[in-house]
Amino acid sequence: MPVKRVQKTPMPxxxxxxxxxxxKEVNEGYGIAHAQFEAERxxxxxxxxxxxxxPVRVPIPExxxxxxxxxxxxxxxxxxxxxxxxxxxxxxCPQEVQCExxxxxGIRFKxxxxxxxxRFVADWEMEQPAVEIRANLxxxxxxxxxxxxPAGLVCAGELARLGYPVTIFEALHAPGGVLRYGIPEFRLPxxxxxxxxxxxxxxxxxxxxxxxxxxxxxMDELMGEMGFSAVFIGTGAGLPSFLGIPGENLNGVYSAxxxxxxxNLMHANDFPNAxxxxxxxxxxxxxxxxxxxxxxVRTALRVGAEHGMIVYRRSDQEMTARxxxxxxxxxxxxxxxxxxNPVEVLGDEDGWVTGLRCVRMELGAPDxxxxxxxxxxxxxxxxxxxxxxxxxxxxxxxxxxLQTTKGxxxxxxGCLVVHDGTSETSRDHVFAxxxxxxxxxxxxxxxxxxxxxATEIHEDLRANS
Amino acid sequence: xxxxxxxxxxxxxxxxxxxxxxxVAKSAQPGQFVIVRVRDGGxxxxxxxxxxxxxxxxxxxxxxxxxxxxxxxxxxxxxxxxLDLVGPLGMPLEIPVKGHIVGIGGGFGAAAxxxxxxxxxxxxxxxxxxxxxxxKDLLILNDELAGVCDNLExxxxxxxxxxxxxVTERLAQLIDGDGPGRPDMVIAIGPMLMIRAxxxxxxxxxxxxxxxxxxxxxxGTGMCGGCRVTVxxxxxxxxxxxxxxxxxxxxxxxxVRRNKMYVRQEGESKNRTACRKLVVGQD
Numbered sequence: 001m002p003v004k005r006v007q008k009t010p011m012p013x014x015x016x017x018x019x020x021x022x023x024k025e026v027n028e029g030y031g032i033a034h035a036q037f038e039a040e041r042x043x044x045x046x047x048x049x050x051x052x053x054x055p056v057r058v059p060i061p062e063x064x065x066x067x068x069x070x071x072x073x074x075x076x077x078x079x080x081x082x083x084x085x086x087x088x089x090x091x092x093c094p095q096e097v098q099c100e101x102x103x104x105x106g107i108r109f110k111x112x113x114x115x116x117x118x119r120f121v122a123d124w125e126m127e128q129p130a131v132e133i134r135a136n137l138x139x140x141x142x143x144x145x146x147x148x149x150p151a152g153l154v155c156a157g158e159l160a161r162l163g164y165p166v167t168i169f170e171a172l173h174a175p176g177g178v179l180r181y182g183i184p185e186f187r188l189p190x191x192x193x194x195x196x197x198x199x200x201x202x203x204x205x206x207x208x209x210x211x212x213x214x215x216x217x218x219m220d221e222l223m224g225e226m227g228f229s230a231v232f233i234g235t236g237a238g239l240p241s242f243l244g245i246p247g248e249n250l251n252g253v254y255s256a257x258x259x260x261x262x263x264n265l266m267h268a269n270d271f272p273n274a275x276x277x278x279x280x281x282x283x284x285x286x287x288x289x290x291x292x293x294x295x296x297v298r299t300a301l302r303v304g305a306e307h308g309m310i311v312y313r314r315s316d317q318e319m320t321a322r323x324x325x326x327x328x329x330x331x332x333x334x335x336x337x338x339x340x341n342p343v344e345v346l347g348d349e350d351g352w353v354t355g356l357r358c359v360r361m362e363l364g365a366p367d368x369x370x371x372x373x374x375x376x377x378x379x380x381x382x383x384x385x386x387x388x389x390x391x392x393x394x395x396x397x398x399x400x401x402l403q404t405t406k407g408x409x410x411x412x413x414g415c416l417v418v419h420d421g422t423s424e425t426s427r428d429h430v431f432a433x434x435x436x437x438x439x440x441x442x443x444x445x446x447x448x449x450x451x452x453x454a455t456e457i458h459e460d461l462r463a464n465s
Numbered sequence: 466x467x468x469x470x471x472x473x474x475x476x477x478x479x480x481x482x483x484x485x486x487x488x489v490a491k492s493a494q495p496g497q498f499v500i501v502r503v504r505d506g507g508x509x510x511x512x513x514x515x516x517x518x519x520x521x522x523x524x525x526x527x528x529x530x531x532x533x534x535x536x537x538x539x540x541x542x543x544x545x546x547x548l549d550l551v552g553p554l555g556m557p558l559e560i561p562v563k564g565h566i567v568g569i570g571g572g573f574g575a576a577a578x579x580x581x582x583x584x585x586x587x588x589x590x591x592x593x594x595x596x597x598x599x600x601k602d603l604l605i606l607n608d609e610l611a612g613v614c615d616n617l618e619x620x621x622x623x624x625x626x627x628x629x630x631x632v633t634e635r636l637a638q639l640i641d642g643d644g645p646g647r648p649d650m651v652i653a654i655g656p657m658l659m660i661r662a663x664x665x666x667x668x669x670x671x672x673x674x675x676x677x678x679x680x681x682x683x684x685g686t687g688m689c690g691g692c693r694v695t696v697x698x699x700x701x702x703x704x705x706x707x708x709x710x711x712x713x714x715x716x717x718x719x720x721v722r723r724n725k726m727y728v729r730q731e732g733e734s735k736n737r738t739a740c741r742k743l744v745v746g747q748d
Contacts, residue, residue: 171551171684171686172551172684173502173509173548173549173551181684181688209549210549210550210551211488211551212551212552212554212686215492215552215553215554216488216489216492216551216552216553217488217492218492238686238687238688239687239688239690240688240689240690242690242693242700244700248700249693249695249700249719249723251722251723251725251726252726254690254691255689255690255691257688257689257690258683258689258690258691261683261684261688261689262683262689265683266508266509266683267506270506271730271734272730272733272734272737273506274506274507275504275506275507275508275533275534275734276508276509276683277727277730277731277734279726279727279730350722351719351722351723398686398687398688399687399705400686400687400705
């Protein structure tokens with residue numbers, strides 16, 4: 001029987017002072033006792049609307065029920081059937097605005113900690129002796145996936161499960177996309193990502209790194225001489241935006257992508273053992289207040305900054321970062337400059353950053369996004385002395401594929417256009433999903449799009465076989 | 466992985482590599498580059514494609530051993546694999562002007578003129594290559610370059626071979642009608658100092674000039690923005706918009722400054738390579 005407890009079982013976390021100097025994971029994860037204690041809170045609703053909040057539609061009460069019963073193997077199987085990346089999603093999904101927002105007990109109490117439980121089950125599975133998974137690729141038609149980020153990985157996993165030989169083409173030297181280069185080790189350890197990718201390979205998914213579709217191989221070659229019957233494009237949103245303010249090209253100014261890639265993909269935190277450096281001074285200002293901004297500022301502290309600052313033109317009410325990430329950043333000593341709009345990066349005579357000229361803002365009437373529009377307060381200019389500025393103000397889709405591919409429609413933001421409510425692009429048998437279509441969003445929405453596309457590709461290929 | 470099929474010293478610190486990379490060779494075009502990484506924990510560095518052979522599936526790159534990764538690369542031998550090689554990256558070079566096209570290569574930059582000048586000559590342009598270096602022994606690929614253009618002009622700072630002087634001094638003579646004559650277009654590849662000097666030599670003379678910029682890069686696909694350069698007062702990413710740009714619009718001062726961003730770290734890292742032997746594919 002479900003047990004009524006108001007609060008979630010808290011997630012054990014590492015001490016903020018200690019952790020802000022290393023890259024070990026912040027959240028330590030539930031033990032079995034925590035997990036079962038929390039799982040008992042699930043009401044097992046007849047009509048579980050939590051599932052509606054999940055982009056990959058994990059049968060949440062089913063797996064939680066198995067956790068409560070102590071049958072972790074069964075829980076893991078249920079989870080993996082619906083989500084090829086449970087250990088990733090259990091860590092990085094914004095559950096508070098998805099499954100957990102829908103949770104029935106959440107109306108009066110705190111919702112069931114669905115994310116923590118998902119992570120627990122996936123981590124449990126990781127620690128067990130490997131179960132033999134035999135690939136069963138019985139379909140004749142093969143599918144190419146462009147990009148090995150969350151959308152591509154999930155799409156590949158689903159298609160392999162349906163029996164299709166799948167090849168993922170990845171531009172970088174290591175697979176994972178934003179999970180590899182973007183999300184830091186302290187939030188998503190790379191051995192967890194490696195393990196998830198290993199599971200997909202066991203299903204028969206092939207991954208070719210160092211191949212750029214549109215450059216190394218064109219879309220026409222892929223679907224012509226290489227014999228792929230369908231293609232899924234999950235190239236993400238990997239073209240960083242800049243503000244266009246003076247001083248953005250001074251030495252010491254980074255995009256969040258570059259800053260995080262240097263550390264996460266290239267291991268700049270281990271320089272000079274690793275060969276790629278990252279330049280971090282005493283004071284680092286990160287512009288923006290999304291999850292990437294929080295990742296960036298917390299990374300800056302870990303690679304030696306004494307002051308990590310968030311500079312955001314709106315207030316904390318409008319920030320897009322998850323509450324948990326904001327909370328962790330506060331604990332780690334991040335300083336927040338809300339309602340502060342940067343107008344110029346200042347530099348010394350050698351071209352190195354020395355400061356950030358800002359203007360104070362106040363909130364006005366709601367804008368198109370429904371959020372209060374920040375308005376500058378006249379005469380409020382001031383300078384924050386900084387050694388580095390990192391821009392974390394969003395990304396646009398990468399243009400490489402579009403440059404060389406005929407017949408792929410895109411909109412004015414460079415996002416691929418898909419037919420209403422589907423993943424079909426303007427080219428036959430070419431599907432797309434994730435940030436490449438929506439513009440920068442979340443890991444789980446990309447994963448959901450990959451999963452939906454897999455189903456559509458399956459239908460498309462069956463109709464044409 | 467790309468296997469090294471041929472490794473040939475061109476100068477004491479410059480080597481030519483021919484590598485097995487059929488997919489890249491098949492799609493490569495003049496002006497493009499590849500990114501290589503030679504060890505776990507290694508950097509990704511851009512290298513200009515000097516030449517390619519689509520039938521043989523091979524790619525030629527010429528590397529000057531000036532930093533950590535190029536030094537590690539120098540430790541690899543024929544039969545070894547370059548751990549990661551990806552490309553072709555960048556926009557293929559588009560040369561709208563027809564007529565007398567002068568390619569200027571400084572130091573190891575001359576290598577990149579191989580496939581480019583061959584292509585231009587094949588389409589009917591008159592082609593001149595000015596190959597310049599400090600001294601005779603540092604001039605590279607003279608025979609190969611002579612084979613892909615109509616006129617090969619050699620320049621050395623010390624006069625030990627060809628014209629005694631800088632490439633820009635020879636270029637100025639050509640502009641005045643000397644030798645193969647006034648260029649309709651100039652393309653310069655080489656050290657920043659040289660391409661900048663070429664830019665000033667043709668400025669205001671109504672000679673369209675393209676230069677190849679080599680800013681710091683990580684991914685080479687537009688993802689990091691580290692390679693941003695200002696051209697015509699607009700910020701461009703050299704990896705996806707370049708690497709060739711209209712020389713007369715380039716903000717060289719900024720480009721030079723940005724390339725020096727990691728001088729201290731580069732030195733620190735390079736010093737370690739002297740006493741560290743690369744074990745292929747491992748730390």
